[in-house]
Amino acid sequence: EPEVTQTPSHQVTQMGQEVILRCVPISNHLYFYWYRQILGQKVEFLVSFYNNEISEKSEIFDDQFSVERPDGSNFTLKIRSTKLEDSAMYFCASHLTEQGHEQFFGPGTRLTVL
Amino acid sequence: AQKITQTQPGMFVQEKEAVTLDCTYDTSDPSYGLFWYKQPSSGEMIFLIYQGSYDQQNATEGRYSLNFQKARKSANLVISASQLGDSAMYFCAMREGYNYGQNFVFGPGTRLSVLP
Numbered sequence: 001e002p003e004v005t006q007t008p009s010h011q012v013t014q015m016g017q018e019v020i021l022r023c024v025p026i027s028n029h030l031y032f033y034w035y036r037q038i039l040g041q042k043v044e045f046l047v048s049f050y051n052n053e054i055s056e057k058s059e060i061f062d063d064q065f066s067v068e069r070p071d072g073s074n075f076t077l078k079i080r081s082t083k084l085e086d087s088a089m090y091f092c093a094s095h096l097t098e099q100g101h102e103q104f105f106g107p108g109t110r111l112t113v114l
Numbered sequence: 115a116q117k118i119t120q121t122q123p124g125m126f127v128q129e130k131e132a133v134t135l136d137c138t139y140d141t142s143d144p145s146y147g148l149f150w151y152k153q154p155s156s157g158e159m160i161f162l163i164y165q166g167s168y169d170q171q172n173a174t175e176g177r178y179s180l181n182f183q184k185a186r187k188s189a190n191l192v193i194s195a196s197q198l199g200d201s202a203m204y205f206c207a208m209r210e211g212y213n214y215g216q217n218f219v220f221g222p223g224t225r226l227s228v229l230p
Contacts, residue, residue, distance in 0.1 A: 031214065033214055033215075041222075042205065042220040042221060042222050042223060043159070043205065043207075043220040044220075045214075045215055045216060045218060045219075048213075048214060048215040055215065056213070056215035056216055057215075058215075058216060089157055091159060093214070095214065102161055102164065103161070103214055104161070105151075105158065105159040105160075105161070106158075107156075107157065107158040108157050108158060108159070110157065
């Protein structure tokens with residue numbers, strides 16, 4: 001069964017460093033997302049991406065964040081200068097059609113900023 | 115105001131018993147969808163069940179069913195015949211319209227523990 005994959009599963013970085021979180025959505029999906037879940041809290045929307053551009057972003061997604069789909073398969077989230085409060089689980093998700101109700105989540109990347 | 119409320123931070127259930135996890139929501143959009151996800155200790159988010167606002171019947175998926183009471187704005191998850199592997203966090207979520215962006219919000223979750 002096709003699935004969304006994410007790498008790495010766990011990333012540890014020093015405050016101020018850049019990190020890139022990678023996702024490979026399901027191959028024929030068209031809509032891509034990043035979500036964040038701070039430990040013990042609820043899942044929060046960061047950004048949505050369609051047709052090679054950001055379609056929506058939350059107030060969390062500030063200038064330190066960027067996304068791109070460089071090669072038609074990978075979907076990356078970059079944090080330019082990490083802060084302690086960026087420590088969280090980051091989920092990538094995708095779905096096929098605009099009105100499709102099943103959004104597939106990846107297994108997540110746990111980011112720890114020291 | 116919270117869009118999704120899950121009033122039970124933790125629940126216990128005996129193995130093989132049924133359990134209901136509560137979820138109430140708040141929206142003025144006539145088109146919305148309600149979702150339940152399971153998050154085991156390993157961290158991944160597993161889609162369980164979906165209910166559309168226009169669906170006439172309650173959604174069911176195997177041992178999962180959604181008790182949808184539209185007038186009360188509740189969408190409780192019922193797990194029948196609980197198994198030890200059902201121990202996890204359970205999140206209710208709502209999508210207003212057909213957009214998974216800002217209009218897709220999660221509740222705070224309920225931690226379910228299944229006792230042998």
